[in-house]
């Protein structure tokens with residue numbers, strides 16, 4: 001065995017550990033992924049080999065290591081205004097409709113990664129207020145959560161490099177909602193940031209302390225979970241929504257066979273769900 005090899009048994013044990021911690025199902029033959037994601041931790045935690053590191057992670061005695069390992073195994077791919085239609089539907093339909101509540105509209109971005117999703121929601125709300133004065137008098141309150149502490153830290157900082165800025169952001173929005181942060185990076189403007197509160201939340205845990213929402217974004221995270229875990233998350237989200245609240249999934253995700261608690265709404269383009 002070399003310092004970077006892992007046995008089939010270690011892989012199986014780690015896969016079980018990971019699913020138990022955060023719901024992520026690795027499946028067969030993802031040894032390469034475990035190796036590439038966890039090797040940096042071998043040095044950081046002064047362990048002799050990947051195999052030894054896995055044993056320590058699974059034994060759970062070192063909390064910092066356990067958290068770092070789960071964090072490293074998350075896939076944080078994201079972009080601004082991802083798939084466009086959720087933000088068009090939000091601006092044209094959901095925000096004007098929910099404004100009738102005459103209180104701040106509460107939105108949960110439930111797997112927010114480095115912040116692009118909640119900040120895109122915040123920018124959409126500000127654009128709606130500017131374009132249609134009076135339509136959103138009480139504004140929005142966005143709660144943005146993720147299991148990854150490193151992603152939450154990046155999101156709170158709100159500083160993005162050229163590569164991140166180039167993914168889904170128009171020049172117009174860059175000018176309106178960002179400030180220069182040097183070296184080609186830009187910082188999200190305070191008026192966008194102040195509508196968003198970031199906090200850690202494992203979707204496997206209880207959502208009771210988060211409160212209730214009018215809209216939940218649960219995008220591109222269910223794909224990593226088993227059908228049982230997906231159903232559990234969706235049923236808990238149904239309980240976290242106000243009556244008639246909306247759920248927005250990723251473009252390739254659906255509720256089929258998972259829960260009966262929502263009705264489908266076709267928006268052309270895109271599909272969203274409303275609590276029955």
Ligand SMILES: C[S@@+](CC[C@H](N)C(=O)[O-])C[C@H]1O[C@@H](n2cnc3c(N)ncnc32)[C@H](O)[C@@H]1O
Nearest residue numbers: 022074077078111113147148202203219220221
């Ligand atoms: C691919 S990103 C999606 C980001 C964003 N929603 C989007 O669509 O662009 C998936 C995110 O889900 C988070 N995640 C994975 N498992 C989670 C769990 N059990 N609880 C909360 N967040 C989780 C990851 O840390 C990651 O940031």
